[in-house]
Amino acid sequence: MRRLCVIIVTSVKDTPHFLLLFPPVKHSLLYFLTATSGVPDFPQFMGSALVDDFQVGYCDSNIKMAETKQDWRKFMKDNPEHLEFYINECYNNQHFFKATIDGLMKRFNQSGGVHILQRMSGCEWDDETGEIRGFNQYGYDGEDFISLDLQMLTWITPKPQALHRNQYYFIHLYPDWLKKYVQYARSFLQRTDLPSVSLLQKTPSSQVTCHATGFYPDRADLFWRKDGEELHEDVDKVEILPNHDGTFQMSVDLNISSITPEDWKKYDCVFQMSGVKDDLIIKLDKSVIRTNWGKFSDIFCRSVISLIFTVLSVGF
Structure with a gap:
């Protein structure tokens, strides 16, 4: 089981970064959603989508819009249904996560303090074997909270409808999207620029x-x-x-x-x-x-000499 960690970033515009190492033949489509409570000067909700550890887009409760990274803007323009999906997900999940974190605080008798709810979901696809693995996992205050095993079709939930919906997304829809993303992004996902x-x-x-x-x-x-x-x-x-x-x-x-x-x-x-x-x-x-310290030193010396001659000239 993958473990979730608390995300700490230095400003609102910072984006959570995750380094997930997969064998070369595996590709991943990952969604990271985070809700916070009691954290001053910090978004109450953040969302990020990554393909093979490269960010596709980002949204939070401050900007109130899904922002697409430059490499992906053409794809979203040519496939507007994907951008519409992310905009809707960003908007809907803000309300869902706020209600969820409020409910968890009540359930655990937490009247205040700092609390963080996270969800990591998506799928992995092995383009050699064709194997697909979907996952959906929640964490609360840095601890695993609930997860869905799509292979065993087990999830502790009172509504069986939720299981079938997740099976569709993580076993069928998201893998199809991932294959499409990988095909589109090969040019820059595999690009290497030396410094x-x-x-x-x-x-x-x-x-x-x-x-x-x-x-x-x-x-x-x-x-x-x-x-x-x-x-x-x-x-x-x-x-x-x-x-x-x-x-x-x-x-x-x-x-x-x-x-x-x-x-x-x-x-x-x-x-x-x-x-x-x-x-x-x-x-x-x-x-x-x-270095430019030598240049500054020369300029300073010339300035001092010039100033001395100016003072002497005025004096005489």
Whole structure:
């Protein structure tokens, strides 16, 4: 049984990210819905649809609309019934989840505090064997709450109609959609863009930042090594961030205060991407570090000299 976790994001516009690893022949269509209660400055409802771990769209109770990711806009335009489905699901589930979380709080005698209700549903399809597996699972406050076993056709529910409806969605409708999505999205689901990797430094004594940008997808890692061994001390990694063009960027800082000049050659920065055989490696070398502190220093000196001559001229 898959376990659900509590989602914590840093702002309303952030989108929950889930890394689910499947064998290469398997594809997945996943829906993540989350309702919150007692969380200030946070949407009371969020929904996200993913195909093979790539987001198709997102909605929440603040924006009150299903937003399609750029790669999927043409598909939704050519298949308006799919976009209509997601808009309706976003609207209807907001009310359903709010009523459900209110009911659960009453059932568990919870008068206040922070509470989170989640649903993970969808299907997996093995395009070699043709095997289809659907799932629908609820979690409440970080714990499994109720789940549907579509293989055994068992679900603790007082209404048998709910079972047949779920069987239709997760065994028939969603797998058909998933196959259609995979066919449409092969061009960008299987796309790989390698980044440009640079070393940056603000001042001669400040940390050296290894920065990688322009890579896709975001299944990547960036780290510093010494003598071929990954460093875990004196480094500070920044999370992967999106670029405006749909690619990604990330960086990792190295504290050089205790590194002697003769030891610089022992350090390098390594970029690794899932599915790419060769790593991108850049050596810690002063000659390749990009910095503007030298330029600022020259400008400052020229400004001071100019100011001195101006003062002397005025004085005389």
